[in-house]
Amino acid sequence: MSGGFLVQAEPVLLMGLIEACRATIAANSDHLCALDRAIGDGDHGTNMRRGCDAVSADEASVSALPLPDALEKIGLMLVMNIGGAAGPLYGTLLMALGRELRTLDDDRDFPTVLKQAIDAVARRGRSHAGDKTLLDVLYPVQDALAHCSPLTDIARQAEHCAELTAAMKAMRGRASYLGDRSIGHVDPGASSCALLTTAICRYLEEHRPA
Ligand code: ADP
C-alpha cells in the first residue's frame, strides 16, 4: 500500500484518524508518563494528551481543509499544545508532511514524502536513528511502508521497534542526561509513536475502501 488513498483522504477519514489517535493516547497517558518518569520528567503522557485533545476539539474544521493544509494546521496545534521536546518534533513531522504532500507527483510517492518529513524531524532534534527517540519508530515504519508491508505488519513493527529502544543509550533529550542509566527503559516518545502508528494502521485497515 503506497498510502495513495490516505493522500485523497475524505474529511470523515481524517476525523476518524484524529479520534483514533486521541483515544489511544488518552488510554495510555498514564503508561507514557510512567515511562517518562523512569528516564525523564514524567510528563510525556499529559503532554501528548493535551496536544491530541486540542486537535480533537477542532477536528471538524481541520478535517474540512485540503489534506496538506489540515496536516500543517494539526502540526501547528501540536507544537503549541504538546510543548516540551515532543511538541516541536511531532509538530515538525505533520507540518513537513503537509508541505511535502503539496508537491506529490508521479516521481514522489507517499513513503518518499514521509521520509522527507521524518528527516525534517531529525534535523529539528539534531538526532539520528539509534539515539533512543521517536525516530527509532518513525524510520522503520517508513521503511515498512516503502516495502508495501501490510498495515498489521507495520503496526507490529512499530511496537517491536519501540521495545528495542530499551536496549539503547539515550543520546538526545532529557534521557541523555542519564547516560548509561537510560539503558533498560523504553523511550516514551518511541512508545507514543508506536501507539499512534498502531491506532492509525488499525483504523485504516478497518476503513479500507472496498
Ligand atoms: P520533555 O523531554 O521536554 O519533557 P516529552 O517528555 O514530552 O518532552 O518528550 C520526550 C520524548 O521526546 C523523548 O522520549 C524522545 O522520544 C523525544 N525527544 C526528546 N528530545 C529529542 C530529540 N532531540 N530528537 C528526537 N526526539 C527527541
Ligand code: MG
Ligand atoms: Mg518529559
